[in-house]
Amino acid sequence: MNAIEPIAKLANQFSRLPGVGGKTALRYAYRVVEMSDADAEDFVAAVRDVKENVAYCGVCGNFTEKDRNPCAICAGRDHGIVCVVKEPKDVLALEKVRDYGGVYHVLHGTISPLDGRGPDDIRIKELVRRVGGGEVREVIMATNPDVEGEATAFYIARLLKPLGVKVTRIAQGISMGSDIEYADEVTLSRALEDRREI
Numbered sequence: 001m002n003a004i005e006p007i008a009k010l011a012n013q014f015s016r017l018p019g020v021g022g023k024t025a026l027r028y029a030y031r032v033v034e035m036s037d038a039d040a041e042d043f044v045a046a047v048r049d050v051k052e053n054v055a056y057c058g059v060c061g062n063f064t065e066k067d068r069n070p071c072a073i074c075a076g077r078d079h080g081i082v083c084v085v086k087e088p089k090d091v092l093a094l095e096k097v098r099d100y101g102g103v104y105h106v107l108h109g110t111i112s113p114l115d116g117r118g119p120d121d122i123r124i125k126e127l128v129r130r131v132g133g134g135e136v137r138e139v140i141m142a143t144n145p146d147v148e149g150e151a152t153a154f155y156i157a158r159l160l161k162p163l164g165v166k167v168t169r170i171a172q173g174i175s176m177g178s179d180i181e182y183a184d185e186v187t188l189s190r191a192l193e194d195r196r197e198i
Contacts, residue, residue, distance in 0.1 A: 007033060059130075061106035061123050063088045077103045080137040083192075084127065084156065085180065086110055086144060093181045094142065097188045102140075105130065110148040111155055124156060131163050138166040140195055144179050157198045168195040 003011060007029045015025035032040060057064045057071035064071035073091075081102030085091055091104050109122040130136060139160055143149035157167040170192060180188070 003029070056106075060091075060104045061088075061108060061126070062091050062104055074103055077101060079103055079135050081140065082127070082130065082136050082138070083140040083142050084153075085142050086149065086152075090142065090144075090180045094188060094192075096185045097192060098185075100192060102138075105139075107143070107152070110143055110152040112148045119155060122152075124159070127156065128159055128163075131160055131165050136165050138168060140192070141167065141169045141198065142180060142192075154198065167198055169198045170195050 002008065003026060007026075010032060011022070011025040011029035013025075014020050014028040015022055017025075020028070032043065035043065053066050054063050055066045055069065056062070057069060057074055059070040059074040062071050062073065073095075078101050082105050083094060083100065083102055084105045084107060085094065086107055086109065088106055091106065094100060094104075105123070105127050107122040107124065107127075109117055111117060111119055111122070127139075131139060139156075141153035141156060143153050153169055157169075160167050
């Protein structure tokens with residue numbers, strides 16, 4: 001027996017989220033049906049609040065509240081060290097380290113020819129502009145240790161070297177093929193400390 005149309009439509013929306021399969025999406029939809037009216041309203045309000053009040057920082061590309069641009073990290077940190085990451089959730093993971101006092105640059109993707117994503121499809125030009133401003137001393141490449149992350153790191157390093165900035169890569173305490181967001185604080189701290197020049 002198939003779910004009735006309103007539940008099926010909601011499940012379809014949940015299934016569009018990354019990592020949510022059909023069964024999980026249907027479970028989420030049924031859970032929403034079982035919510036009290038107040039809980040459902042809170043859920044809808046939270047989704048609306050995110051859509052209305054979250055924007056990208058004009059400096060680093062991380063998420064920030066629309067009325068706080070640049071973000072809190074860019075507003076109060078050392079702009080001489082820039083840590084380059086694939087996506088905003090990587091900033092959240094690295095912030096757990098607490099030792100890092102620099103700023104970030106979020107690429108919003110990596111170079112992936114198989115997915116049709118080239119250098120012009122991610123925020124590389126913005127990074128080159130930042131580094132070209134003369135304030136940056138070091139760029140730490142903290143993209144994931146997978147094929148796309150490595151290719152992106154080396155591509156960016158080649159672009160930045162002529163600008164006279166030190167370009168380093170986080171150490172390989174993070175195993176090849178894993179995602180930074182899932183690494184623990186100790187591993188991330190060591191990876192940042194033991195970074196190497198590329």
